[in-house]
Amino acid sequence: MRLKIRHETSYVYGTPATRAIQILRLTPRGHDSQFVVNWRIDVDQDCRLDASRDPFGNAVQSFTVEGPLDGLTIVAEGVVETQDNSGIVHGQAERLPLPVYLRDTPLTRASPGIRALAEQASAAAGPDTLPILYAIMNGIRDRLDFIVNVTDSGTTAIDAFSHGHGVCQDFSHIFIAAARHIGLPARYVSGYLFHTEMLDGQAAGHAWAEVLVDDLGWVAFDPANGIAATDSYVRVAVGLDYLGAAPIRGTRYGGADETMEVKIMVNETARAG
DSSP states (O other), rough: OEEEEEEEEEEEEEEEEEEEEEEEEEEOOTTTTTEEEEEEEEEEHHHOOOOOOOOOOEEEHHHHHHHEEEEEEEEEEEEEEEOOOOOOSSSSSOOOOGGGGGOOTTTOOOOOHHHHHHHHHHHHSOOOOOHHHHHHHHHHHHOOEOOOTOOOOTOHHHHHHHHHEEOOOHHHHHHHHHHHTTTTEEEEEEEEEGGGGGGGGGGGGGEEEEEEEEEEEEEEEEETEEEOOOOTEEEEEESSSSSHHSSSSEEEEEEEOOEEEEEEEEEEEEEEO
């Protein structure tokens, strides 16, 4: 699948800000099932984008803008070609040892309920890892309703599981917490999802999880949709949780009454020639 993506984030400040610092994880990396044809990031203010890699290997751009600033707009756009590999991620360099992905974080700690779900799935599905992970995923979907605007970036897996609702970030955090509890390295993934019902734009990116499966490697699961990732998914960044893979994180100095608007377009496009 050849996907054209445009991700626009706009900030408006009620009173001017004196400075803004932003860290971007908006650039996808290639692997055996994902080829980045072209990609660019533009900022509507005078600044220099400094490129680096974080410990997870994610492509990172950072910049500082001096004010006064009434607003700030960041646009990431490009074309990515994907292939369906049943969620298996091959051909990407791994920088960190596997035990790192067993670490709990404040967002991915497991409650007694999450631990019980993982243990019940493990007992019912037998010794093979893939059926266990599908059982965990189905158990989360049975327990949680997908409802937008009821959680935020600081909502923990424990809170979302307790309240019984959330968005893709929350489903992923719970899935990761359950997988780690039974000894499976797991990580959070941020990226984009092509969906024919969202051709007019999306107000947020997508999130899912990857778990290390014996004899397969890293396998991507989308607990919010109950499937392994397909060629409709564009993988951008990974981390132990949302904070390590967030598309944009930053701060501003001065200013007040900040509002933010995100618009993401993911559309299929024809190959050239």
